[in-house]
Amino acid sequence: MGLFGGLVEIVIGLFLLLMADKRYAQGFLLSGGILVLLGFVACSNVTLSFH
Numbered sequence: 001m002g003l004f005g006g007l008v009e010i011v012i013g014l015f016l017l018l019m020a021d022k023r024y025a026q027g028f029l030l031s032g033g034i035l036v037l038l039g040f041v042a043c044s045n046v047t048l049s050f051h
Contacts, residue, residue, distance in 0.1 A: 003039025006032045 009032030
């Protein structure tokens with residue numbers, strides 16, 4: 001669910017880029033990107049090794 005929520009936030013952020021105040025767009029794009037990244041890691045079989 002986080003993966004799709006992140007995609008929705010990125011789309012909203014892209015629409016907010018058309019407004020005069022870009023701070024809201026930056027927030028939506030940043031949080032959407034983080035959600036997409038975490039959703040992809042959670043839904044895939046990627047194993048992270050920090051050795």
